[in-house]
Amino acid sequence: MVSSWPRKLTTLPPSILLLLATTIASVTAADTSSISYTGTISTLSTYSASAFTGSQYTYPTLSSALPTTLNTNNASSIIIVSSNSPSNATATGSSSKSTTKPSRTTLHGSSHRSTGTATTSAAGPSNTVKCNGWTEFCDRSYSNITYVCAHNSAFVVPNNAGSNQALPLRTQLDDGIRMVQGETHYVNGSIYNCHTTCKLLDVGLWEAELATVVDWLKDNPYEVLSWLVVNSDFVNVEKYVPAIEASGILPYLYVPKHEPQYRDDWPTLGEMILTGKRVVMYMDYNANQTAVPYILDEFSHMWETPFSPTNRSFPCTQQRPPGLSHADAKNKLMYLANHNLNTPIDLSALIGETDGHAQILIPNTADINITNGAFDQFSQLEATRLNCTQMWDHPPNFLLVDYYNYGIPHPGSVFEVAARANGVAYNYDSCCGKTSASLASASMRVSLAAVLVGALGFSILLVL
Template sequence: MRNNFVMATHNSYAFGNAIAANQHYNISTQLKDGVRVFLLAVLKNPDPTKSDIELCHTSCELLDAGTAADTLQNIATFLQNNPNDIITIFWRNYFSNLTAADIKTASDKADQRRPIYMLNHFLYTEVKSGPLDIDLPTRVTANLTNSASLQKHAQNCTTIFKQFPNFITVDFYDQGSPNLNPFSIVANYNGVQYTPTTYGNGVLPNDIATSNSAKIDLQTSLFTAFVSLLIVFIFAVVEL
């Protein structure tokens, strides 16, 4: 892994036409397209009667993609059918509401003499909704973000760190130009010939970011998320 340049999908689970989605297609489709590195963000289920760990984007009220267990089972099934493949998962916990007992991590066992580094390359747009400011994935320019801009970023990092990034993390991995996209850039750095391919099923989810209903849904989601976080904060203060 140290000598390879591998693409990862940012918030891999957050897909579709949701306002906070980072990808167009689900993890099953990403696996079919050749993605092997996934970034997953987890939160405790907001329902206090449930113990599930959810895959959520910032807040489960904003985007909840279901349980982490379901996604891991999906990946496990893929590996059973493709035993020679290797899957890498990076975990993130928003607001640190999980303890070490909730998620086992091997980071403290890693060989620190062989560090790896990740290049994050994605564009967000700030949206205001009442008193809240939130950064949302910029879907409409992903074809530009994931082409020459990504290549230049990778070249700059290689010059600075004197080695290729081990991972590049992108939103909307299927976007870019036919001959300059996340897959072709990775192939070029790895010295592998790239063959232009159609990713996903060729049909993009409807972009709801500009619709009136989306703006209403966003305001409702943000307000709900804000109230939920406020309740959690008050509860934490009371406990202290």
């Protein structure tokens, strides 16, 4: 894959240091009741697959049963049985997907190595275990589910222009975020979570974020996560290995059976849970699956809609990677919809520049409730979901959002949109942690007084 595809970059001329650091000087909170919207709220929580109004595409589901107890890391025994006919079928085997379709699949496992048998019938087993929150997901392919991705999950610093979320990572996962994403930088031999530059926002070592996720995985053995690493400094992928090994996440990392692994080749969530390999880690640039097989090359497995969008229409066109054919984008790869609205801030007057190099992008928090909205109206996430589904014949696999806990008609609207794509019902009562008083209305004004300008003789690339 081409590794030189540009991000959104703003190059400041030499001798200018911009720090949108520590604070946004003016943050105001408006009355959320003033936000207007239309729609039939009563239909939102009762949505089902039969009510699907976009493309006729629906995610395929088989029938499965999972054990009610699992080791928090690995459960190694999987028995898979498939049958095309109403008659019973019995088989003994190991972890492998049936190639017979359509079929019903029964998964049995234990927290220790063992062998066994399983029998299916036309009716299929009754599963009471929830995978990623729903029993329906246990026998769906990983690539046949829509997940909500928190843009820059670790960047939770109140009143900082570089922040993208309001609630801590553990709360994000508890609420239903199933893709962790974030910008990383290589500084003094270690990987850090920094936004644009560590002088703007530095939330510490990447290893600490990994460790937080490991603790959550131990407490939630039936959950499958994705992780999208933004390699901002384009460093060699091996530099990420020490943090991975030290954090304890390595035993959870999924290794595909071949490279690339296209959309139809992925295992079910049930299979991933039973084998313990339930974290799929991607890297945007400089992944090398020969050297580090558990960090997947993002653009060999998925494509993205326009990056850092400022267009409120959120076009569902394919942007990254460049050169991908329409047929491959539609039929082979998963895809991620960037639905995080940005607003440009022009600092030219402040720093005396006239060549247009002093424009940066920050999250548009003033309109965040609308952007994350669950109605089929212009600029709302639901409209993007429907538009993308119609254009590509299947919903986005990942919905990337800022401040996921804001939206209409209720906090958690982003999860409602994902639930509709998946044909399941969502309960708003399960969201969304504790809201931040400073973002009660998600209305934010940036004061240029928060911008510190200095002359240190070097250029900075601002990447948001």
